[in-house]
Amino acid sequence: MNINGAAVWDMDDRMDAFVTACKQNGLRLTHQRLEIYRELMAAKDHPSAEMVYTRVRMRIPTISLDTVYRTLGSLEECNIIGRVGASTSSARFESNPLPHDHFICDGCGEIRDVFASELNREALARAVPEEYVVRSSHVELRGFCPACGQGGGRD
Template identity: 45%
Template sequence: MPKKITFTAEQEHAFEKACRDAGLRLTHQRLEIYRELATSTDHPSAETLHQRLRRGNPSLSLDTVYRTLAVFAHHGIINRVETVESQSRFETKRMRHHHLICSRCKEIIDFQWHHIDEAPLPEETRSWGRIDNKNVVIYGVCNKCLVSEKTS
């Protein structure tokens, strides 16, 4: 099981406000899905979230998890992590960060890169239109996979 972070009362209040601002009803299922995602450090897929949540709520359907994540992402409450996999991965909005993704085990690690965040975009991008987000995703092979490769 991946490492968990604590879900604070402040996060819950911020989530409730985000739902109100988006015109979404705050349901028990939505709160549980958000709470599980907010306490996860592994950028889980909808399927992974569903497996974790079913332990405490066996009647929760995978379709409900998919639809809820899509609604949250549409309203900017969560982020869909861009990967080359066909399976979407998700995270709650936290401080500005970028991602390292292992091309073997698919682990995703957050990192900060202030120089990129503060750097102006290249001149040729300025005439394109409005840029809403600047995000770096770096692919490679993590140390765990490199070590297991050497011992195989």
């Protein structure tokens, strides 16, 4: 896996991994659940539940926002998908399970994947008192995307 491992990981393989993970966690493979995951896998923008709902509804007009919320919630509980930027008002989700970090634009809320191959995650984990158990690490960089301007977006 290289620094852009996310890009080279075949979609079919990821779908297979998803099916396996659901079985292991006792989650039924419903059509809606598969479509929600497929949409999240195709998304590059770390969509919110509302954004996933809008997209999935184009193929499944009968799906409800509540179903999307509950599905994303149970997939997150099983660590099949990840939640990004819990500090923002609305939770955003992603299906990329590879270790990576995020740049978040304070202007428009864009969330961009950052693959920091030189980040020393072991050193980072060692900074936590040893009686705590570190299960994963995530660095959140904040600032402004090109569209929002350098140092722009000031109130």
